[in-house]
Amino acid sequence: xxxxxxxxxxxxxxxxxxxxxxxxxxxxxxxxxxxxxxxxxxxxxxxxxxxxxxxxxxxxxxxxxxxxxxxxxxxxxxxxxxxxxxxxxxxxxxxxxxxxxxxxxxxxxxxxxxxxxxxxxxxxxxxxxxxxxxxxxxxxxxxxxxxxxxxxxxxxxxxxxxxxxxxxxxxxxxxxxxxxxxxxxxxxxxxxxxxxxxxxxxxxxxxxxxxxxxxxxxxxxxxxxxxxxxxxxxxxxxxxxxxxxxxxxxx
Numbered sequence: 001x002x003x004x005x006x007x008x009x010x011x012x013x014x015x016x017x018x019x020x021x022x023x024x025x026x027x028x029x030x031x032x033x034x035x036x037x038x039x040x041x042x043x044x045x046x047x048x049x050x051x052x053x054x055x056x057x058x059x060x061x062x063x064x065x066x067x068x069x070x071x072x073x074x075x076x077x078x079x080x081x082x083x084x085x086x087x088x089x090x091x092x093x094x095x096x097x098x099x100x101x102x103x104x105x106x107x108x109x110x111x112x113x114x115x116x117x118x119x120x121x122x123x124x125x126x127x128x129x130x131x132x133x134x135x136x137x138x139x140x141x142x143x144x145x146x147x148x149x150x151x152x153x154x155x156x157x158x159x160x161x162x163x164x165x166x167x168x169x170x171x172x173x174x175x176x177x178x179x180x181x182x183x184x185x186x187x188x189x190x191x192x193x194x195x196x197x198x199x200x201x202x203x204x205x206x207x208x209x210x211x212x213x214x215x216x217x218x219x220x221x222x223x224x225x226x227x228x229x230x231x232x233x234x235x236x237x238x239x240x241x242x243x244x245x246x247x248x249x250x251x
Contacts, residue, residue: 010221011167011206012244018046019165019241020249021054023226024088024210027063027114031236032072034251039238040078042249046242051081054163056210056226057088057172057190061111063231067118070152087159088172089190089211095156098148101141102134111231116140120147161189164205168241173211174223175203196223208239217248 013019020039025032043051059073060066077083093112097104104112113126121143128136162184163170169181171189174196179188181204188196193212202222210227217237218225228250230236237250 013168013241014166015243017050017052017165017242018043019052019054019168020238021056021170021208021224021226021241022238023056023228023236024058024213024230025055025063025069025236026058026061026090026111026231027066027069027118028230028234028236029063029065029068029072031230031234031251032069035236035238035249036077038249038251039240042240049242052084052165053077053081054084054165054170054208055086056170056208057086057159058090058210058227059088060094060115061090061107062114064114065118066115067152070155074151074155084163084170085155085159086163086170086172087161087190091156091159092190097137097141098145098153098156101137104129104137104141116144119144161186165241167205168208169203169205170208172209174209175207177201177203181205197225208241217250219246219248 022035055073059069073085093107093110094115097107097112108129116126121140125140125143129140173190173192175181175184176188176192177195177199197212207223209223209225212225213227213229214225216228217239224239226237226239228235228237235250237248240247240249
């Protein structure tokens with residue numbers, strides 16, 4: 001368990017509420033299980049209060065157990081927390097493949113092959129999807145549709161694009177500078193990078209995001225980045241927020 005206390009306190013969580021935001025999981029059920037245990041121990045050492053778990057998206061792809069991650073999120077969280085599940089670009093790619101298999105090659109190249117394997121699609125069908133054009137993609141799509149549990153599909157379709165709590169705004173990738181937070185476009189909330197990351201000024205709230213990996217949490221006055229490349233590094237990160245305080249937990 002690694003705890004780092006933030007040097008910034010320029011924003012506040014809602015009074016009487018504690019939040020934990022969890023970065024990009026990418027199929028690493030082992031790390032999700034470990035981090036949820038760390039969060040529970042952290043909660044036990046603090047005053048009891050209503051708790052919200054904000055998951056920032058990218059639950060699937062790249063790591064070995066996308067299916068297990070989604071199952072844990074659907075039915076394996078503590079009963080006394082309120083989850084908020086946000087949509088990442090990888091869930092967007094998955095849903096695009098589910099509805100329009102001809103556009104699925106980009107998903108496969110970005111780790112979707114690992115997600116298909118975790119749902120039981122055989123390696124040969126995935127290989128055909130890479131090399132047999134639309135026919136191969138259509139075949140893999142048909143198998144995936146058959147194997148994808150209905151509650152998982154509804155989970156993906158029900159993901160939110162953003163969540164606001166006090167002085168914090170949560171989105172998978174970030175926001176477009178100069179646009180009001182309640183007017184942000186979905187494509188920016190799940191895909192934006194440089195325009196957001198390089199912006200030095202206030203966004204109207206401190207933006208808590210994943211999407212762009214870094215070796216350690218990025219703790220800045222206007223944004224908090226917590227994608228620490230978990231599927232590769234073994235380091236899944238969360239930020240805790242309470243009143244003016246923020247702290248980081250990681251596997």
